Amino acid sequence: MDADINLIEWNLETTETRKYRARTSLDIKFRDLSYTVGEGKNCKQILHEICGVFKSGQLSAILGPSGAGKSSLMNILAGLKKSGILGRVEVNGTERDFKKFRKQAAYITQQDYLLSDLTVDEYMTVAAHLKLGNNVSVKEKKSTIEQILKTLGLTRAQQTRVKCLSGGERKRLSIALELIDNPAILFLDEPTSGLDSSSSLQCIDLLRNIALSGRTVIATIHQPSSRLLDYFHHLYIVTSGSCMYQGPVESLVPYLQSMNLKCPNYYNPADFAIDVASGEFGDVLPKLISEIGNGRRILRKCPSSSPTSTAAFFTHDATFCYDEDANLGRQAETGAGIKQRFMYTAPFHTQVTILLLRALTTIWREKILTRMRFVLHVFVAVLMGLLYWQVGDDAAFIFNNAGMIFFNQIFILYVALVPTILTFTLERKVLVREYLNNWYSLKAYYLAKTLADIPFQIILPLVYMVIVYFMTGQPIDFERFSMLSVITIWISLIGQGFGLFFGAIFSIDVATFIAPIAAIPFLLLSGFFVHLNHIPSNLRWLTYFSVLRYGFEGSMLSVYDNNRTSLACSDSFCHFRYPQKFLQYFGFAQSSYYFNVVGLLIMFLVIRVAGYFALRYKLRHVR
Numbered sequence: 001m002d003a004d005i006n007l008i009e010w011n012l013e014t015t016e017t018r019k020y021r022a023r024t025s026l027d028i029k030f031r032d033l034s035y036t037v038g039e040g041k042n043c044k045q046i047l048h049e050i051c052g053v054f055k056s057g058q059l060s061a062i063l064g065p066s067g068a069g070k071s072s073l074m075n076i077l078a079g080l081k082k083s084g085i086l087g088r089v090e091v092n093g094t095e096r097d098f099k100k101f102r103k104q105a106a107y108i109t110q111q112d113y114l115l116s117d118l119t120v121d122e123y124m125t126v127a128a129h130l131k132l133g134n135n136v137s138v139k140e141k142k143s144t145i146e147q148i149l150k151t152l153g154l155t156r157a158q159q160t161r162v163k164c165l166s167g168g169e170r171k172r173l174s175i176a177l178e179l180i181d182n183p184a185i186l187f188l189d190e191p192t193s194g195l196d197s198s199s200s201l202q203c204i205d206l207l208r209n210i211a212l213s214g215r216t217v218i219a220t221i222h223q224p225s226s227r228l229l230d231y232f233h234h235l236y237i238v239t240s241g242s243c244m245y246q247g248p249v250e251s252l253v254p255y256l257q258s259m260n261l262k263c264p265n266y267y268n269p270a271d272f273a274i275d276v277a278s279g280e281f282g283d284v285l286p287k288l289i290s291e292i293g294n295g296r297r298i299l300r301k302c303p304s305s306s307p308t309s310t311a312a313f314f315t316h317d318a319t320f321c322y323d324e325d326a327n328l329g330r331q332a333e334t335g336a337g338i339k340q341r342f343m344y345t346a347p348f349h350t351q352v353t354i355l356l357l358r359a360l361t362t363i364w365r366e367k368i369l370t371r372m373r374f375v376l377h378v379f380v381a382v383l384m385g386l387l388y389w390q391v392g393d394d395a396a397f398i399f400n401n402a403g404m405i406f407f408n409q410i411f412i413l414y415v416a417l418v419p420t421i422l423t424f425t426l427e428r429k430v431l432v433r434e435y436l437n438n439w440y441s442l443k444a445y446y447l448a449k450t451l452a453d454i455p456f457q458i459i460l461p462l463v464y465m466v467i468v469y470f471m472t473g474q475p476i477d478f479e480r481f482s483m484l485s486v487i488t489i490w491i492s493l494i495g496q497g498f499g500l501f502f503g504a505i506f507s508i509d510v511a512t513f514i515a516p517i518a519a520i521p522f523l524l525l526s527g528f529f530v531h532l533n534h535i536p537s538n539l540r541w542l543t544y545f546s547v548l549r550y551g552f553e554g555s556m557l558s559v560y561d562n563n564r565t566s567l568a569c570s571d572s573f574c575h576f577r578y579p580q581k582f583l584q585y586f587g588f589a590q591s592s593y594y595f596n597v598v599g600l601l602i603m604f605l606v607i608r609v610a611g612y613f614a615l616r617y618k619l620r621h622v623r
């Protein structure tokens, strides 16, 4: 973070672009918040009826030892966690409305999950189109982007690709992207992690200025230096799921001193507070928690004269404006019944168009992967062509030809599956960040993702097929070539669908292991190893679930069906000179090409829909 950051210039109230949306200041209060995970014996309570307040115009830190419940608290406040929660969260004195709240808040994750092949400017433009919608003109969007980039010191990096940015610049870009639609509340999970001390200071200074411009900025923070701590207005310290301190930074040391906990001279107050919160000073925590009312009370600025009792510190209780008798505070925020239906700013077709263009740009710029995929298809095709040189019309090599046809299907399936897993498991993290921040709907993303890869899943199998088909001497017949290509393209599209499905469910290492293994039953049930008419009749129905059954059968019918004349024979005797006899041998003679095309179409639709629901399930359980 070496660029100048000057937020004073950023007068949000006066910019033209922000007229369309009135900025609101939002105070968040929470009361008796309990959070439990697991069930039965494995049930674990993480937050214990804690209360607290985070105000607009303030930069607030949630501090505490590892495992104290900082992230859990912030995720609940941000609305990312919804189940296992008891208690009440208020926004400006009224119960939080999830639908509205998600539009007003932005969540910046600890890791900066960004698409590395886009430039800063392109990323900001995509975010502006998605977050500001079609009612804001392109000119206004541009001026908003310029202003935010200038404010965050990213102007010089505007044309730099994300992968070339420094850690500090990436963090600032993550913040800039979320500032585009002027959220009233910013949640940041460990914003300084991975940054050096000077970048950390600049980042927190930036957040302080953002808070001073009227927003509520809440960050979890891990072991801040004493200099860094001074940038915060408000401190909320969590220990084992309870609150032990809530108030200004400058009151921390005197308050602890009044509780007979003296911070040694030249010792970092944050480290001291964490030592206390970790229980290193004996059995003092229950007293601290009860003194602060587990967050019901807020400390005020350190009084000028040395206080004689802790009462001198407290400004007021964190009052909550709801009726105790109505028992609202004990309502379960389970998420059940809370509908997540709300409008995105950009209409569906705009979301799809923008995401499609972004996905195509990314694929195009991932030159190494795109080139490798192309080279691999050409290389394997030429190798196959050389190995099976002109065997297509020779009955002496008819089994070699069938093996070649079968191998084509496996190769095309795997070569579509594996790169999709590799790229999608990484991209999924970007999706999570953007989706949770309301950039677009999952349907729009999934549709754009599917459409973006289709050209590659068509062109690459076609290139492969042209080389293999002619080198291996298949019949010179456009209809047969087209039929075989259609089957191969379907296999490729289904392979990509499997990649998305497994990439949606599993992490990269698990998915790359599981997916190829999961395809093995398809191989066994393809009709190549055990011919369809040799499979026990009570198991034959299983072959209808094998994508390679449709792929192999459809390919064999493309090559050998449709009244193909008898083959040449380079040997003294060839058993299978008549193609129909060969099809009969495999159990394909009674089948139809179109049956296999429809089978593949159904498999394609099923796997795509399954991928969508897997992704939706995953996104819901990220919370």
Ligand SMILES: Nc1ncnc2c1ncn2[C@@H]1O[C@H](COP(=O)(O)OP(=O)(O)OP(=O)(O)O)[C@@H](O)[C@H]1O
Residues within 6 Å of the ligand: 037, 038, 044, 046, 064, 065, 066, 067, 068, 069, 070, 071, 072, 073, 222
């Ligand atoms: N889904 C879960 N199942 C079981 N335990 C959980 C789950 N989520 C959180 N926990 C536990 O709850 C406690 C608080 O977790 P949380 O991530 O909120 O802590 P934290 O203060 O943010 O820690 P850190 O600073 O290390 O990130 C931890 O002990 C964690 O193991």
